[in-house]
Amino acid sequence: MKNESLEHLLKKTLQKAQSYEAYRSMISDLLADGRTTGPVQTEDYIHYTNLNKVRMERLDKTTKLLPEISEGLTQIKSRITLLVITEAWCGDAAQVIPVIQKIADGTKHLDTRFILRDEHPEVMDHFLTHGSRSIPFFIGISQEDGRLLGHWGPRPVAIQDMVMARKKDSDPIPYEEFSILVQKWYAKDKTISIQKEFCSTLFSWV
Numbered sequence: 213m214k215n216e217s218l219e220h221l222l223k224k225t226l227q228k229a230q231s232y233e234a235y236r237s238m239i240s241d242l243l244a245d246g247r248t249t250g251p252v253q254t255e256d257y258i259h260y261t262n263l264n265k266v267r268m269e270r271l272d273k274t275t276k277l278l279p280e281i282s283e284g285l286t287q288i289k290s291r292i293t294l295l296v297i298t299e300a301w302c303g304d305a306a307q308v309i310p311v312i313q314k315i316a317d318g319t320k321h322l323d324t325r326f327i328l329r330d331e332h333p334e335v336m337d338h339f340l341t342h343g344s345r346s347i348p349f350f351i352g353i354s355q356e357d358g359r360l361l362g363h364w365g366p367r368p369v370a371i372q373d374m375v376m377a378r379k380k381d382s383d384p385i386p387y388e389e390f391s392i393l394v395q396k397w398y399a400k401d402k403t404i405s406i407q408k409e410f411c412s413t414l415f416s417w418v
Contacts, residue, residue: 218338218360219353219358219359219360221334221335221338222295222335222351222353222358222360223358225295225327225332225335226293226295226325226353228327229295229325229326229327230325230326230327231324231325231326232309232313232324232326234326235298235326236268238300239261239264239265239300240265242261242300243258243261243262243265246258248260248261248299248300248301249261249299249300249301249328249330250299250300250301250328250329250330251330252301257301258301260301260302260303261300261301263303263306264300264301264302264303264305264306265300265306267306267307267310268306268309268310271306271307271310271311271314271403272310272313272314275310275311275314275403277314277315277318277407278404278407278408281315281318281407281408281411282318284411284415285315285318285319285322285411286319287415287418288319288321288322288414288415288418289321289418290321290354290355290356290418291321291322291323291354291355291356292321292322292323292352292353292354292355292361292414292417292418293322293323293324293325293352293353293354293355294312294316294322294323294324294325294350294351294352294353295325295326295327295335295350295351295353296309296312296324296325296326296327296348296349296350296351297327297328297329297332297335297336297339297347297348297349297350297351297365298326298327298328298329298347298348298349299328299329299330299347302347302348303391303394303395304347304348304366304367304371304394305347305348307395307398307406308348308365308366308367308368308406309348311403311406311407311410312324312350312406312410315407315410315411315414322414323355329345329347333345336349339351339363339365341365341366341372342376346365346366346367347365347366348365348366348367349363349364349365349366350363350364350365350410351363352364352413352414352417361417362413362416362417363413364409364410364413364414368401368405368406368409369405369409370397370401370405371394371397371398374390374393374394374397378390
């Protein structure tokens with residue numbers, strides 16, 4: 213019964229969700245007004261959003277799918293909607309979402325739809341990571357019957373391990389320093405971990 217209730221919630225939420233193009237346009241429009249998504253409208257969050265816009269534009273242009281990923285996508289036969297929970301200021305979202313979108317673009321069987329975390333807490337709270345509303349988060353839904361297939365997120369295992377280790381540290385490094393370390397990891401990894409880890413989950417659904 214609980215799963216049926218969640219699937220009904222996801223069906224209703226998808227009706228309000230937007231495409232990748234609309235999500236990107238929304239971010240540009242907000243930045244033009246000196247704003248970002250969510251209730252926290254600080255200079256820092258707007259700064260992060262500006263950085264993320266540049267990162268996403270770069271990844272849109274430079275991300276290349278691994279040959280084994282492209283081959284695996286040809287084996288998908290059933291149509292899946294990927295509901296993405298995100299916010300414009302989130303650094304992990306800027307690194308991960310364009311890669312997942314490139315994967316979705318590699319098959320006609322995978323559609324992405326986007327919602328904002330802070331506008332949909334009733335959805336987010338079904339998909340907590342160690343009790344936290346961590347994003348981005350990706351939820352697979354069958355287009356055939358609305359069935360919940362599974363989920364992936366919020367970030368590659370190596371980065372998640374770094375996040376958890378920092379939380380347990382009695383004297384963690386400042387957030388700005390940690391953020392730089394994370395961004396350097398993403399740059400060095402060149403989207404490989406995101407592609408492999410997400411598609412391992414995706415292919416298990418089909």
